Amino acid sequence: MTSLAGLPLAAAGEVGEGFFRNHETAPCQAKPSHLFCWDWARENIDRFGTPTLQQFELVAISVVLGFAVAFTLALIAHRRRWLRPPLLAGTGILYAIPSISFFLLLLPITGRSRETAIIALSAYTLQIIYRNVTVGLDNVPDSAKDSARGMGMTDRQILWRVELPLALPEIIGGLRIATVSTIAIATLAVFAGAGGLGTQILGEGHLRFPTAIVVVIAIVVVLAFIFDAILLTIQYLSTPWRRARVS
Protein backbone atom coordinates (compact mmCIF):
# COMPACT_ATOMS: atom_id res chain seq x y z
CA MET A 1 0.00 0.00 0.00
CA THR A 2 1.47 3.32 -0.98
CA SER A 3 0.44 6.25 1.13
CA LEU A 4 0.02 9.83 0.03
CA ALA A 5 3.39 10.65 1.44
CA GLY A 6 4.79 7.37 0.13
CA LEU A 7 5.81 6.00 3.48
CA PRO A 8 5.77 2.29 4.14
CA LEU A 9 3.57 2.91 7.13
CA ALA A 10 2.60 -0.63 7.90
CA ALA A 11 6.22 -1.56 8.47
CA ALA A 12 7.08 1.33 10.69
CA GLY A 13 7.03 -0.63 13.93
CA GLU A 14 9.50 -3.44 13.43
CA VAL A 15 13.03 -3.91 12.20
CA GLY A 16 12.47 -5.10 8.68
CA GLU A 17 13.74 -8.29 7.14
CA GLY A 18 16.84 -7.91 5.06
CA PHE A 19 17.80 -4.88 7.05
CA PHE A 20 20.97 -6.53 8.24
CA ARG A 21 23.13 -7.49 5.31
CA ASN A 22 25.25 -10.29 6.69
CA HIS A 23 26.30 -12.13 9.81
CA GLU A 24 29.01 -9.68 10.79
CA THR A 25 26.38 -7.37 12.13
CA ALA A 26 24.87 -10.11 14.24
CA PRO A 27 25.64 -8.26 17.51
CA CYS A 28 23.55 -5.35 16.22
CA GLN A 29 20.83 -7.74 15.19
CA ALA A 30 20.75 -9.37 18.59
CA LYS A 31 20.26 -6.05 20.34
CA PRO A 32 18.79 -3.66 17.80
CA SER A 33 17.96 -1.15 20.50
CA HIS A 34 21.63 -0.36 21.20
CA LEU A 35 22.26 3.34 20.81
CA PHE A 36 25.01 2.92 18.28
CA CYS A 37 26.47 -0.05 16.50
CA TRP A 38 29.75 0.67 14.76
CA ASP A 39 29.71 -2.54 12.72
CA TRP A 40 26.39 -1.69 11.15
CA ALA A 41 27.34 1.92 10.53
CA ARG A 42 30.64 0.98 8.88
CA GLU A 43 28.99 -1.62 6.69
CA ASN A 44 25.97 0.48 5.71
CA ILE A 45 27.39 3.95 5.36
CA ASP A 46 26.78 3.83 1.59
CA ARG A 47 23.02 3.80 2.23
CA PHE A 48 23.28 7.42 3.30
CA GLY A 49 25.11 8.77 0.23
CA THR A 50 22.15 9.42 -2.05
CA PRO A 51 19.84 10.75 0.69
CA THR A 52 22.59 13.13 1.84
CA LEU A 53 23.04 14.41 -1.70
CA GLN A 54 19.25 14.81 -2.08
CA GLN A 55 19.05 16.75 1.15
CA PHE A 56 22.01 18.93 0.10
CA GLU A 57 20.30 19.75 -3.21
CA LEU A 58 16.96 20.50 -1.55
CA VAL A 59 18.60 22.91 0.87
CA ALA A 60 20.81 24.62 -1.72
CA ILE A 61 17.94 25.22 -4.15
CA SER A 62 15.47 26.27 -1.44
CA VAL A 63 17.82 28.73 0.23
CA VAL A 64 18.89 30.31 -3.07
CA LEU A 65 15.25 30.63 -4.13
CA GLY A 66 14.16 31.90 -0.72
CA PHE A 67 16.99 34.41 -0.69
CA ALA A 68 16.13 35.72 -4.15
CA VAL A 69 12.50 36.30 -3.18
CA ALA A 70 13.14 37.66 0.33
CA PHE A 71 15.94 39.94 -0.84
CA THR A 72 13.77 41.39 -3.61
CA LEU A 73 10.88 41.92 -1.18
CA ALA A 74 13.19 43.64 1.31
CA LEU A 75 14.54 45.98 -1.36
CA ILE A 76 11.01 46.87 -2.49
CA ALA A 77 9.96 47.50 1.11
CA HIS A 78 13.09 49.58 1.66
CA ARG A 79 11.68 52.27 -0.63
CA ARG A 80 7.99 51.74 0.05
CA ARG A 81 7.77 51.55 3.80
CA TRP A 82 4.02 51.01 3.91
CA LEU A 83 4.66 47.53 2.51
CA ARG A 84 6.57 46.50 5.61
CA PRO A 85 3.79 45.43 8.00
CA PRO A 86 1.99 43.26 5.41
CA LEU A 87 5.24 41.69 4.20
CA LEU A 88 6.37 40.93 7.74
CA ALA A 89 2.97 39.43 8.57
CA GLY A 90 2.84 37.45 5.31
CA THR A 91 6.30 35.92 5.67
CA GLY A 92 5.51 35.33 9.36
CA ILE A 93 2.50 33.22 8.46
CA LEU A 94 4.55 31.15 6.01
CA TYR A 95 7.17 30.69 8.71
CA ALA A 96 4.63 29.59 11.30
CA ILE A 97 3.01 26.87 9.18
CA PRO A 98 4.73 23.59 10.10
CA SER A 99 6.72 22.14 7.22
CA ILE A 100 5.03 18.73 7.35
CA SER A 101 1.66 20.42 7.05
CA PHE A 102 2.90 22.63 4.22
CA PHE A 103 4.26 19.64 2.28
CA LEU A 104 1.01 17.73 2.59
CA LEU A 105 -1.15 20.73 1.69
CA LEU A 106 0.87 21.09 -1.51
CA LEU A 107 0.58 17.42 -2.45
CA PRO A 108 -2.80 17.74 -4.24
CA ILE A 109 -1.33 20.63 -6.25
CA THR A 110 2.27 19.74 -7.01
CA GLY A 111 2.20 16.05 -6.16
CA ARG A 112 4.91 13.94 -4.58
CA SER A 113 7.93 15.75 -5.90
CA ARG A 114 11.03 17.75 -5.21
CA GLU A 115 9.12 20.88 -6.22
CA THR A 116 6.71 20.38 -3.32
CA ALA A 117 9.58 20.22 -0.84
CA ILE A 118 11.38 23.17 -2.40
CA ILE A 119 8.30 25.43 -2.36
CA ALA A 120 7.63 24.75 1.32
CA LEU A 121 11.27 24.94 2.40
CA SER A 122 11.96 28.20 0.58
CA ALA A 123 8.72 29.70 1.93
CA TYR A 124 10.04 28.83 5.39
CA THR A 125 13.29 30.80 4.83
CA LEU A 126 11.55 34.01 3.65
CA GLN A 127 10.83 35.50 7.06
CA ILE A 128 14.34 35.00 8.47
CA ILE A 129 16.11 36.42 5.42
CA TYR A 130 13.60 39.23 4.83
CA ARG A 131 13.81 40.40 8.44
CA ASN A 132 17.59 40.39 8.51
CA VAL A 133 17.95 42.28 5.23
CA THR A 134 15.48 44.91 6.48
CA VAL A 135 17.23 45.25 9.85
CA GLY A 136 20.62 45.40 8.15
CA LEU A 137 19.52 48.21 5.84
CA ASP A 138 17.90 50.08 8.75
CA ASN A 139 21.08 49.91 10.80
CA VAL A 140 23.18 51.70 8.18
CA PRO A 141 24.21 54.98 9.85
CA ASP A 142 22.64 58.09 8.36
CA SER A 143 26.06 59.71 8.32
CA ALA A 144 27.30 57.12 5.82
CA LYS A 145 24.30 57.74 3.56
CA ASP A 146 24.72 61.53 3.87
CA SER A 147 28.38 61.29 2.95
CA ALA A 148 27.53 59.19 -0.09
CA ARG A 149 24.88 61.69 -1.13
CA GLY A 150 27.37 64.52 -0.64
CA MET A 151 29.75 62.72 -2.99
CA GLY A 152 27.04 62.90 -5.63
CA MET A 153 25.79 59.31 -5.53
CA THR A 154 22.29 58.53 -6.73
CA ASP A 155 19.83 56.58 -4.56
CA ARG A 156 20.56 53.46 -6.55
CA GLN A 157 24.31 53.87 -6.12
CA ILE A 158 23.88 54.50 -2.40
CA LEU A 159 21.85 51.29 -2.09
CA TRP A 160 24.28 49.03 -3.92
CA ARG A 161 27.60 50.62 -2.93
CA VAL A 162 26.96 51.86 0.60
CA GLU A 163 23.84 50.43 2.24
CA LEU A 164 23.99 46.83 1.07
CA PRO A 165 27.73 46.36 1.74
CA LEU A 166 27.29 47.81 5.23
CA ALA A 167 24.26 45.55 5.80
CA LEU A 168 26.17 42.47 4.65
CA PRO A 169 26.92 41.07 8.13
CA GLU A 170 23.19 41.06 9.02
CA ILE A 171 22.21 39.72 5.60
CA ILE A 172 24.66 36.83 5.84
CA GLY A 173 23.64 36.34 9.46
CA GLY A 174 20.07 35.77 8.26
CA LEU A 175 21.29 33.48 5.52
CA ARG A 176 23.20 31.40 8.06
CA ILE A 177 20.16 30.97 10.33
CA ALA A 178 17.94 30.14 7.35
CA THR A 179 20.42 27.65 5.91
CA VAL A 180 21.11 25.78 9.14
CA SER A 181 17.39 25.56 10.00
CA THR A 182 16.54 24.39 6.49
CA ILE A 183 19.17 21.66 6.60
CA ALA A 184 17.52 20.25 9.72
CA ILE A 185 13.95 20.68 8.47
CA ALA A 186 14.72 19.17 5.07
CA THR A 187 14.84 15.86 6.94
CA LEU A 188 11.04 16.07 6.82
CA ALA A 189 11.07 16.27 3.01
CA VAL A 190 10.36 12.54 3.10
CA PHE A 191 6.73 13.57 3.73
CA ALA A 192 6.74 15.39 0.42
CA GLY A 193 8.11 12.32 -1.31
CA ALA A 194 11.29 14.24 -2.05
CA GLY A 195 13.74 11.83 -0.45
CA GLY A 196 16.49 13.17 1.77
CA LEU A 197 17.82 11.80 5.03
CA GLY A 198 14.33 11.41 6.51
CA THR A 199 13.99 8.28 4.37
CA GLN A 200 16.66 6.68 6.56
CA ILE A 201 14.59 7.37 9.68
CA LEU A 202 11.07 6.62 8.48
CA GLY A 203 12.11 3.99 5.98
CA GLU A 204 11.16 0.38 6.41
CA GLY A 205 12.50 -1.00 9.65
CA HIS A 206 14.60 1.98 10.59
CA LEU A 207 12.30 3.44 13.19
CA ARG A 208 13.25 1.05 15.95
CA PHE A 209 16.93 1.02 15.04
CA PRO A 210 18.80 3.88 16.75
CA THR A 211 22.09 3.52 14.85
CA ALA A 212 20.55 4.69 11.58
CA ILE A 213 18.91 7.63 13.37
CA VAL A 214 22.17 8.62 15.06
CA VAL A 215 23.96 8.52 11.70
CA VAL A 216 21.29 10.78 10.17
CA ILE A 217 21.52 13.29 13.02
CA ALA A 218 25.31 13.30 12.74
CA ILE A 219 25.22 13.89 8.96
CA VAL A 220 22.69 16.73 9.36
CA VAL A 221 24.71 18.45 12.08
CA VAL A 222 27.94 18.12 10.10
CA LEU A 223 26.24 19.42 6.93
CA ALA A 224 24.90 22.38 8.92
CA PHE A 225 28.36 23.06 10.31
CA ILE A 226 29.95 23.00 6.84
CA PHE A 227 27.32 25.33 5.33
CA ASP A 228 27.67 27.68 8.31
CA ALA A 229 31.47 27.76 8.01
CA ILE A 230 31.24 28.50 4.27
CA LEU A 231 28.84 31.42 4.83
CA LEU A 232 30.95 32.75 7.69
CA THR A 233 34.01 32.68 5.40
CA ILE A 234 32.10 34.54 2.71
CA GLN A 235 31.10 37.17 5.24
CA TYR A 236 34.68 37.49 6.45
CA LEU A 237 36.07 37.86 2.94
CA SER A 238 33.40 40.30 1.78
CA THR A 239 33.70 42.77 4.66
CA PRO A 240 37.41 43.71 4.65
CA TRP A 241 36.72 47.01 6.44
CA ARG A 242 35.60 45.12 9.53
CA ARG A 243 38.95 43.38 9.79
CA ALA A 244 40.77 46.67 9.28
CA ARG A 245 38.98 48.14 12.26
CA VAL A 246 39.89 45.27 14.53
CA SER A 247 43.61 45.16 13.77
Added chain:
Amino acid sequence: MTLVHPLFASFGGAIEFIFTPQTSNVTGGKTVGGIDQVIELTINQLEVTVLALALAIVIALPAGLFFGHRGKGELIAIGLGNTGRAIPELGLIALMAAVIGVGLFNLTIALAILGIPPILTNTFVGVREVDRATVAAARGMGMSELEIARKVELPMAVTSVFTGIRTAAIGIVATATIAPLAGVATLGEFILGENVYGTNGVLAGAIMVALLALAIEFSLAGLQRLLTSKGLRLQTT
Protein backbone atom coordinates in the same frame (compact mmCIF):
# COMPACT_ATOMS: atom_id res chain seq x y z
CA MET B 1 -17.11 10.77 -12.82
CA THR B 2 -16.89 14.14 -11.26
CA LEU B 3 -17.51 17.63 -12.50
CA VAL B 4 -15.40 19.43 -9.90
CA HIS B 5 -11.72 20.03 -10.32
CA PRO B 6 -9.75 17.23 -8.60
CA LEU B 7 -8.02 19.85 -6.46
CA PHE B 8 -11.28 20.95 -4.91
CA ALA B 9 -12.30 17.35 -4.58
CA SER B 10 -9.15 16.65 -2.49
CA PHE B 11 -9.64 19.58 -0.16
CA GLY B 12 -13.40 19.10 -0.09
CA GLY B 13 -12.91 15.53 1.03
CA ALA B 14 -10.51 16.67 3.73
CA ILE B 15 -12.93 19.28 5.05
CA GLU B 16 -15.73 16.75 5.06
CA PHE B 17 -13.45 14.42 7.01
CA ILE B 18 -12.95 17.12 9.66
CA PHE B 19 -16.67 17.60 10.29
CA THR B 20 -18.37 14.29 9.64
CA PRO B 21 -17.28 10.85 10.81
CA GLN B 22 -16.96 8.42 7.94
CA THR B 23 -16.31 4.76 7.40
CA SER B 24 -12.68 4.03 6.73
CA ASN B 25 -12.52 2.55 3.24
CA VAL B 26 -9.09 1.11 3.92
CA THR B 27 -9.40 -0.88 7.13
CA GLY B 28 -13.09 -1.41 6.50
CA GLY B 29 -15.92 -0.85 8.91
CA LYS B 30 -14.08 1.40 11.35
CA THR B 31 -15.50 4.88 11.80
CA VAL B 32 -12.87 7.60 11.49
CA GLY B 33 -12.68 11.36 11.43
CA GLY B 34 -15.42 13.74 12.41
CA ILE B 35 -15.38 16.81 14.56
CA ASP B 36 -15.16 14.90 17.86
CA GLN B 37 -11.98 13.05 16.98
CA VAL B 38 -10.49 16.15 15.35
CA ILE B 39 -11.12 18.24 18.47
CA GLU B 40 -9.74 15.53 20.72
CA LEU B 41 -6.49 15.25 18.75
CA THR B 42 -6.18 19.03 18.42
CA ILE B 43 -6.47 19.38 22.18
CA ASN B 44 -3.86 16.65 22.65
CA GLN B 45 -1.45 18.45 20.36
CA LEU B 46 -2.13 21.80 22.04
CA GLU B 47 -1.65 20.20 25.44
CA VAL B 48 1.73 18.65 24.69
CA THR B 49 2.83 21.88 22.96
CA VAL B 50 1.89 24.03 25.96
CA LEU B 51 3.51 21.60 28.41
CA ALA B 52 6.76 21.47 26.48
CA LEU B 53 6.83 25.22 25.84
CA ALA B 54 6.20 25.94 29.53
CA LEU B 55 9.01 23.57 30.52
CA ALA B 56 11.36 25.19 28.00
CA ILE B 57 10.49 28.69 29.26
CA VAL B 58 10.91 27.70 32.92
CA ILE B 59 14.41 26.43 32.16
CA ALA B 60 15.65 28.78 29.46
CA LEU B 61 14.25 32.16 30.53
CA PRO B 62 15.88 32.38 33.97
CA ALA B 63 19.10 30.93 32.54
CA GLY B 64 19.21 33.49 29.72
CA LEU B 65 18.36 36.27 32.16
CA PHE B 66 21.08 35.16 34.58
CA PHE B 67 23.83 34.84 31.98
CA GLY B 68 22.72 38.00 30.20
CA HIS B 69 22.70 39.99 33.43
CA ARG B 70 26.13 38.72 34.38
CA GLY B 71 27.36 39.20 30.82
CA LYS B 72 28.92 35.75 30.93
CA GLY B 73 28.56 32.57 28.98
CA GLU B 74 28.08 34.25 25.61
CA LEU B 75 29.82 31.42 23.80
CA ILE B 76 27.54 28.83 25.39
CA ALA B 77 24.33 30.83 24.96
CA ILE B 78 24.96 31.67 21.31
CA GLY B 79 26.56 28.32 20.50
CA LEU B 80 23.62 26.43 22.00
CA GLY B 81 21.22 28.42 19.82
CA ASN B 82 23.20 27.62 16.69
CA THR B 83 23.56 23.93 17.49
CA GLY B 84 19.90 23.64 18.46
CA ARG B 85 18.81 24.84 15.04
CA ALA B 86 20.86 22.14 13.35
CA ILE B 87 19.24 19.22 15.17
CA PRO B 88 16.69 17.48 12.95
CA GLU B 89 13.36 17.23 14.83
CA LEU B 90 12.44 13.96 13.19
CA GLY B 91 15.75 12.45 14.28
CA LEU B 92 15.37 13.65 17.86
CA ILE B 93 11.85 12.26 18.27
CA ALA B 94 12.64 8.97 16.55
CA LEU B 95 15.82 8.49 18.59
CA MET B 96 14.03 9.27 21.82
CA ALA B 97 11.26 6.84 21.01
CA ALA B 98 13.74 4.12 20.09
CA VAL B 99 16.16 4.54 22.99
CA ILE B 100 14.34 6.07 25.97
CA GLY B 101 10.84 4.98 25.15
CA VAL B 102 7.50 6.40 24.16
CA GLY B 103 4.93 8.33 26.15
CA LEU B 104 3.80 11.83 27.04
CA PHE B 105 6.55 12.40 29.62
CA ASN B 106 9.44 11.54 27.32
CA LEU B 107 7.87 13.44 24.44
CA THR B 108 7.40 16.58 26.53
CA ILE B 109 11.07 16.52 27.50
CA ALA B 110 12.23 15.95 23.91
CA LEU B 111 10.06 18.83 22.67
CA ALA B 112 11.25 21.09 25.49
CA ILE B 113 14.84 20.35 24.44
CA LEU B 114 13.94 21.71 21.01
CA GLY B 115 12.45 24.84 22.59
CA ILE B 116 15.26 25.73 24.99
CA PRO B 117 17.97 26.98 22.57
CA PRO B 118 15.96 29.76 20.84
CA ILE B 119 14.53 31.07 24.16
CA LEU B 120 17.90 30.98 25.92
CA THR B 121 19.78 32.65 23.07
CA ASN B 122 17.21 35.37 22.44
CA THR B 123 16.78 36.17 26.15
CA PHE B 124 20.55 36.39 26.50
CA VAL B 125 20.93 38.67 23.48
CA GLY B 126 17.95 40.81 24.51
CA VAL B 127 19.29 41.37 28.01
CA ARG B 128 22.79 42.10 26.72
CA GLU B 129 21.38 44.74 24.41
CA VAL B 130 19.73 46.70 27.23
CA ASP B 131 21.56 50.02 27.53
CA ARG B 132 24.18 49.64 30.28
CA ALA B 133 23.50 53.25 31.33
CA THR B 134 19.90 52.27 32.11
CA VAL B 135 21.13 49.40 34.25
CA ALA B 136 23.59 51.70 36.02
CA ALA B 137 20.78 54.17 36.68
CA ALA B 138 18.66 51.40 38.20
CA ARG B 139 21.56 50.34 40.38
CA GLY B 140 22.03 53.98 41.44
CA MET B 141 18.39 54.08 42.50
CA GLY B 142 19.16 51.32 44.94
CA MET B 143 17.71 48.34 43.07
CA SER B 144 19.13 44.94 43.91
CA GLU B 145 20.60 42.80 41.11
CA LEU B 146 17.50 40.60 41.14
CA GLU B 147 15.25 43.65 40.85
CA ILE B 148 17.33 45.01 37.98
CA ALA B 149 17.04 41.72 36.11
CA ARG B 150 13.31 41.41 36.78
CA LYS B 151 12.10 45.02 36.55
CA VAL B 152 14.51 46.60 34.08
CA GLU B 153 16.31 44.10 31.90
CA LEU B 154 13.48 41.61 31.34
CA PRO B 155 10.83 44.22 30.39
CA MET B 156 13.25 45.96 28.04
CA ALA B 157 14.26 42.68 26.42
CA VAL B 158 10.64 41.59 25.92
CA THR B 159 10.71 41.80 22.12
CA SER B 160 13.76 39.59 21.86
CA VAL B 161 12.46 37.18 24.54
CA PHE B 162 9.20 36.78 22.63
CA THR B 163 11.03 36.23 19.36
CA GLY B 164 12.65 33.29 21.12
CA ILE B 165 9.42 32.00 22.63
CA ARG B 166 7.57 32.25 19.31
CA THR B 167 10.37 30.47 17.45
CA ALA B 168 10.31 27.76 20.11
CA ALA B 169 6.51 27.46 19.94
CA ILE B 170 6.57 27.12 16.16
CA GLY B 171 9.20 24.40 16.38
CA ILE B 172 7.42 22.55 19.18
CA VAL B 173 3.93 22.55 17.66
CA ALA B 174 5.37 21.47 14.31
CA THR B 175 7.29 18.63 15.90
CA ALA B 176 4.30 17.61 18.03
CA THR B 177 2.81 16.58 14.68
CA ILE B 178 5.12 13.56 14.57
CA ALA B 179 4.29 12.71 18.19
CA PRO B 180 2.48 9.49 17.19
CA LEU B 181 5.98 8.11 16.46
CA ALA B 182 6.53 8.57 20.20
CA GLY B 183 3.23 6.98 21.11
CA VAL B 184 1.24 10.15 21.76
CA ALA B 185 -1.84 10.69 19.61
CA THR B 186 -1.86 14.19 18.15
CA LEU B 187 -3.15 15.46 14.82
CA GLY B 188 -0.17 13.66 13.33
CA GLU B 189 -2.24 10.51 13.87
CA PHE B 190 -4.18 11.41 10.70
CA ILE B 191 -0.99 12.21 8.82
CA LEU B 192 1.04 9.15 9.80
CA GLY B 193 -1.91 6.78 9.75
CA GLU B 194 -2.95 6.99 6.14
CA ASN B 195 -3.70 3.29 6.04
CA VAL B 196 -6.48 3.99 8.55
CA TYR B 197 -7.60 7.50 7.75
CA GLY B 198 -7.05 7.64 4.00
CA THR B 199 -5.95 10.56 1.85
CA ASN B 200 -8.73 12.75 3.23
CA GLY B 201 -7.45 12.17 6.74
CA VAL B 202 -3.88 13.10 5.80
CA LEU B 203 -5.01 16.35 4.22
CA ALA B 204 -7.40 17.07 7.09
CA GLY B 205 -4.53 16.58 9.55
CA ALA B 206 -2.34 18.96 7.55
CA ILE B 207 -5.08 21.61 7.51
CA MET B 208 -5.70 21.32 11.24
CA VAL B 209 -1.97 21.41 12.10
CA ALA B 210 -1.54 24.58 10.04
CA LEU B 211 -4.55 26.21 11.72
CA LEU B 212 -3.35 25.22 15.20
CA ALA B 213 0.14 26.58 14.53
CA LEU B 214 -1.26 29.87 13.28
CA ALA B 215 -3.61 30.13 16.27
CA ILE B 216 -0.66 29.65 18.64
CA GLU B 217 1.44 32.17 16.71
CA PHE B 218 -1.32 34.81 16.83
CA SER B 219 -2.00 34.18 20.53
CA LEU B 220 1.66 34.66 21.38
CA ALA B 221 1.82 37.81 19.27
CA GLY B 222 -1.18 39.13 21.22
CA LEU B 223 0.41 38.13 24.53
CA GLN B 224 3.58 39.93 23.49
CA ARG B 225 1.61 43.14 22.92
CA LEU B 226 0.00 42.80 26.34
CA LEU B 227 3.31 42.21 28.10
CA THR B 228 5.20 45.01 26.38
CA SER B 229 5.32 47.95 28.77
CA LYS B 230 3.46 51.09 27.70
CA GLY B 231 6.65 53.13 27.52
CA LEU B 232 8.29 50.72 25.10
CA ARG B 233 5.15 50.50 22.98
CA LEU B 234 5.19 54.27 22.47
CA GLN B 235 8.85 54.16 21.59
CA THR B 236 8.56 51.55 18.86
CA THR B 237 5.56 52.96 17.04
